[in-house]
């Protein structure tokens with residue numbers, strides 16, 4: 001059944017057919033026909049952000065917390081260019097987005113028309129794919145294709161550029177095609193021979209480690225379930241990248257904590273010392289590997305990844321398995337069970353003993369003493385006071401992000417939204433808005449640094465307008481903390497431009513937007529202040545004044561191997577066997 | 585992307601030492617890339633090479649299946665084996681790319697390039713140019729009293745060799761198509 005309709009109506013129709021319930025956007029001349037259609041319907045909710053970058057990050061938060069693609073609608077020219085940072089962020093972190101941009105009419109393209117930009121040209125390297133639709137009768141099919149591309153294989157952002165005349169003209173609407181009719185069909189099943197070989201390796205391994213990543217989250221909650229089953233059944237320790245937190249529960253027996261540059265001592269030393277490294281949906285990022293030639297030097301390496309280009313990109317793999325984490329883990333568990341559920345128990349017991357010694361170093365230990373709140377303490381109290389609640393955490397980028405990753409425990413996937421690959425300051429606040437829109441009754445907290453938070457603070461208007469009770473938990477050190485830390489450690493304590501001299505009064509700022517502001521600078525008041533934030537039914541800016549010169553440890557300096565970790569204030573006296581290698 | 589054959593049960597002291605490191609030998613490969621013939625597809629391929637720092641030695645593109653909307657891009661590129669593998673995997677990731685063939689590893693192939701060379705000269709040089717053109721089976725496709733335009737088809741090496749010989753004889757301009765290549769046999 002085909003129906004004639006305008007391009008603008010087609011957009012709304014196609015979004016509905018794709019099950020879209022919310023669009024984050026900002027209007028302008030080149031998308032007015034689509035906005036006119038949005039006005040005349042009630043199925044799709046439109047959230048008016050205050051800056052297009054905010055729209056894209058909000059859609060990312062929505063997507064990461066639901067597993068569904070996020071949808072964005074912006075105008076041509078500046079609307080599209082403002083979306084570029086968000087697109088790049090989503091590409092780096094494999095977040096599925098469908099971004100619709102308006103464009104000048106087809107007959108004006110190339111004439112430097114008002115608010116014309118070569119949007120497909122600009123966004124080609126920061127999208128998974130993009131389209132300029134020049135005929136209305138291609139529009140609905142292209143939108144359906146866009147959703148397919150954004151969500152299949154390794155997910156990512158896609159963009160459709162729609163000239164204004166295409167929105168006005170009429171054509172026949174093409175309904176969503178059946179699955180399997182397209183050429184773009186990434187492989188999801190892993191190679192069985194290679195899976196068998198990996199199972200064999202698991203059976204005999206003496207010091208195996210599961211190194212899990214964002215791919216487990218991308219694969220869906222079923223994949224996290226299978227990962228848990230695999231870890232429990234085989235007894236293999238689990239560590240995760242920043243992007244994979246929550247796939248394996250922080251309360252799980254086999255949990256080692258996050259690995260990498262600011263990862264836990266036990267996680268990094270396990271990676272360094274293991275004999276079988278099983279990468280499940282992670283990409284050997286440089287925050288993980290450190291110096292490549294010294295990375296996990298004694299291990300055979302398995303890599304499960306849906307993107308063939310991830311395999312052997314950075315680290316040479318012995319067991320490459322191209323496929324979806326969920327599908328591969330299912331097959332792997334089947335094979336492992338069929339072969340008699342074998343594991344090298346004796347060796348594993350020894351391995352765990354070794355790990356327990358590393359754990360005993362207690363690398364995250366800190367003491368809250370004195371009159372100033374230490375940032376670790378603030379996060380630890382936030383954890384204690386929100387544990388067990390229906391909780392979603394976003395972060396900005398910097399030290400606070402790392403402390404959040406270290407001191408908060410994630411029990412489930414899709415509960416942790418952070419900008420990992422691009423490290424975009426200004427991501428967290430709009431992302432928290434997207435999460436709250438998707439989960440109106442949940443507790444949504446953005447753990448922020450004051451500098452990052454200011455980068456997209458205009459979104460306070462959005463939070464207030466839509467009554468989104470997002471909690472902005474700002475660890476205010478009045479510094480670009482992470483930059484300051486690098487300057488202290490690597491640039492002779494020359495603090496070049498890493499502080500702000502005129503920070504706003506955050507309480508007044510909240511009030512100016514019609515929200516609640518809370519300020520806390522006394523450890524004794526902290527719990528009450530946090531409770532006040534949690535109890536308030538509306539958006540809150542929490543200005544938590546913390547120690548200004550705190551450093552984030554553990555830290556592996558760039559370009560160093562895992563066993564050259566700086567533990568900072570934490571004790572290293574018990575570091576067995578690697579004492580000499582650990583620099584304090 | 586095949587895994588190394590590691591002897592079963594040899595896990596005690598990891599096969600890591602047996603594993604060749606990523607090699608730094610530079611290899612030249614000819615890739616045939618079948619793409620959907622849609623606007624911007626060439627920009628995607630070229631953008632991939634420039635964005636990720638890969639080399640393009642030669643690139644040709646033309647529609648090969650009008651009904652199926654398919655174009656064939658032939659790329660000659662140089663890199664370490666790891667980089668060549670990355671290039672293929674990255675090309676495969678581009679949504680309108682249907683197929684990537686590495687003609688250099690997938691058995692023998694024929695490679696041909698066409699060149700037009702303008703050679704200007706008088707007297708002996710002119711005679712010598714014509715004589716060499718004959719040896720190389722280049723055709724004269726334009727001639728004036730002071731110049732020839734030769735058309736030569738062959739492997740890039742053959743064209744290089746011919747161009748080198750023509751240089752002292754008055755080569756003033758050269759246009760090359762870049763490589764077109766097909767696997768031999770069926």
Ligand SMILES: Cc1cc2nc3c(=O)[nH]c(=O)nc-3n(C[C@H](O)[C@H](O)[C@H](O)COP(=O)(O)OP(=O)(O)OC[C@H]3O[C@@H](n4cnc5c(N)ncnc54)[C@H](O)[C@@H]3O)c2cc1C
Nearest residue numbers: 213214215218241242243260261262283306325420421423
């Ligand atoms: C200030 C700062 C400090 C940081 N420090 C650290 C740190 O200490 N530790 C740390 O871990 N990170 C850190 N990061 C984050 C880091 O930069 C990377 O973003 C992160 O490590 C990448 O995570 P990942 O490997 O899980 O890959 P992701 O970016 O999540 O990629 C997912 C991988 O899984 C694959 N995949 C996707 N879907 C599927 C599927 N369905 N099935 C199979 N495979 C799939 C993809 O192809 C990709 O290879 C830091 C970031 C910042 C900003």
Ligand SMILES: Cc1ncc(C[n+]2csc(CCOP(=O)(O)OP(=O)(O)O)c2C)c(N)n1
Nearest residue numbers: 398399400423425449450451452480481482
């Ligand atoms: C958009 C952007 N610009 C610059 C940077 C570099 N950068 C990384 S962390 C950081 C400081 C962040 O300061 P703040 O948000 O206060 O967090 P803190 O580190 O103090 O916790 C900067 C400038 C970045 N990641 N993103």
